[in-house]
Amino acid sequence: MVALTLTLYLVALLGIGIWAQRRVGDSEDFHLAGRRMGPVIAALSASASSSSAWTLLGMSGAAYAWGLQAIWLVPAVVSGFFINWVFIAPRLQPASHASQALTLVEFLGQGTRAQHESALRIVGALIILFCFTLYVASQFQAAGTAISTALPITSTVAMVAGAMIVIAYVFMGGFWAASVTDALQGLMMLAVALILPAAALAAVGGPAALWQGLVALDDPGLLRLVDQPSLLLAMVFVAGLFGIGLGYPGQPHVVNRFMALASADQVRFARNVALGWAVMIYIGMVIVGWSGRVLLPELASGESALLVLAVDLLPAVMGGLITGGVLAAIMSTSDSQLLVAGSAVSHDLRRGRISLFADRLVIVLLGVAALGLALFFPATIFDRVLFAWQVLGNAFGPLLIVLLFVGPVDGRYRLAAMLTGALLTVLISFAPQAPGNAVERLLPFFLALVLAWLGARPARA
Secondary structure (H helix, E strand, O other): OHHHHHHHHHHHHHHHHHHHHOOOOOHHHHHHHHHOEOHHHHHHHHHHHHOOHHHHHHHHHHHHHHHHHHHHHHHHHHHHHHHHHHHHHHHHHHHHHHHOOOOHHHHHHOOOOHHHHHHHHHHHHHHHHHHHHHHHHHHHHHHHHHHHHHOOOOHHHHHHHHHHHHHHHHHHHHHHHHHHHHHHHHHHHHHHHHHHHHHHHHHHOOHHHHHHHHHHOOOHHHHOOOOOOOHHHHHHHHHHHHHHHHOHHHOHHHHHHHHHEOOHHHHHHHHHHHHHHHHHHHHHHHHHHHHHHHHOOOOOOHHHHHHHHHHHHOOHHHHHHHHHHHHHHHHHHHHHHHHHHHHHHHHHHOOOOOOHHHHHHHHHHHHHHHHHHHHHOOOOHHHHHHHHHHHHHHHHHHHHHHHHHOOOOOHHHHHHHHHHHHHHHHHHHOOOOOHHHHHHHHHHHHHHHHHHHHHOOHHHO
16 A cells, blocks of 8 residues: 555656646746746745755654754744745845846856856856755655665665656656645645654653653653753754754755746745745654654664654555655655756856756756765765755855845855855864854854855945
C-alpha cells in the first residue's frame, strides 16, 4: 500500500511536468511563469521551496537531539517568513515587474555601470551554483532515506530514482511545473504536520506524559530552554538561531515567487496563507521530535524519527502519505533550486543568449553533480542545508534590503556587499563555532548590510 501511494504521487508529479510543458513558450514563462502566478500557488510554493527536507527531517531531528531548546527554532524560522512577506514581497513585486528582471541576480545588478553589472551577474551566478549543488545534494540524500525506509530498495537506488523524477519534471515544465508541484507538495507537508504530531502525542499519552517522558530520560540538557553555561552564551545561541530568519530575503528560489506574482494586491492574501502554513509546520515538527525522543530513545539518528514514527504509528496508507510528504519537502526545494541554477547560467551568465534546450541541459548537469555529491560525500541534512542557506542569505539579502528600502547602490559597493556576505560566511564556517552558529549567521550579514548602505548614500548614488 505504501508503494502504491508513493507511485501514484510520483506519477502525478510527472503529469504536472507534462501539463506545464505546454505553458512554456519563452524564457519568461520558463523562468518566472510569465509573471501570471496567483496568490495561493505563490504562497504555498514559496513556503514549500523554502522548507526542504531540513524542515521535516532536520528540524524534527534537532528537536529529538536538543529537547526543549528546539522550541526557539519555531519563532526563529517563522520570523523569516514574516520578514519576506511583510517587508520584501510588497516592494519586490512591483519593482521587479517595472524592471522586467527575470532573476534575483539580474534585479540586484540593474542600474549600475556595465562592468559592475557584468561582475555582479558572474559572482551571483557562481554563488548560486556553489550553494545549490550542496543544497540539492542534501535533498537527494534525504530522498534516499525516505524512499528506502518505505520501500524494499537501497538508499542508493532511492536517491537515483528521486533525482531522476525531479530533474524530469523541471526539465519539461520549468517554473510552472516547479510552482504547481511545490503547491501540491506544500499541502502534503501540511498534512504531515497535522497528522503525525497528533498521532505521536497521542501515543506518548498527551502533553503531560510527554513532559514526564522527557524527564524520565534523565538528561538535564533536554529540559533546559537554552542549554548553555551562561546568560551571555544563551543569548548568543538564541540570536544565532534567529539568524536563520535573516537569511530568507536572500534565497533566490523563494523571492522569485514574489517576482512572479501577477499583482501587488495579491501579496496580503498570500502572506496570510504562508504565515499560517509556517506556524503549523514548524510547531508540528518540534512535537514530532520530542515525542520521538520519548518513544524511540535509542535511534542512531534523530533525523529518522519522523519516518520511523510514521511506520510504527500509522496505517500503511497514512504511512505512505507521510513518506510522500517527506518527498514533497525534498522535491519542492530541489526543483526550485535546479530551476534557479539553470537561470543563473542561461540568464545571468549568458544574458539569455542560450536556447531553452541548453537551459534545460544545465538543469540536468547540476542535478547529476548534486546526485554525485549526495552519493559519495554524504553529510547531515541539517548542517549542509543551513550552511548553503546562510551563504545565500548573507550574499544577497543585505543588498536586496538596501535596494528596496534605501535606494540605488553604487556598483562597487554592491559587489563588495555580495562578496563579503558570501566569502566571510564560508571562512567563518571553518572556525570554531559560537552557540547557534551566531557569528557565521550574523557577522557577514550585518557587514554586508553596512557596505550596501554606505554605497547608497546620496554622495555615492
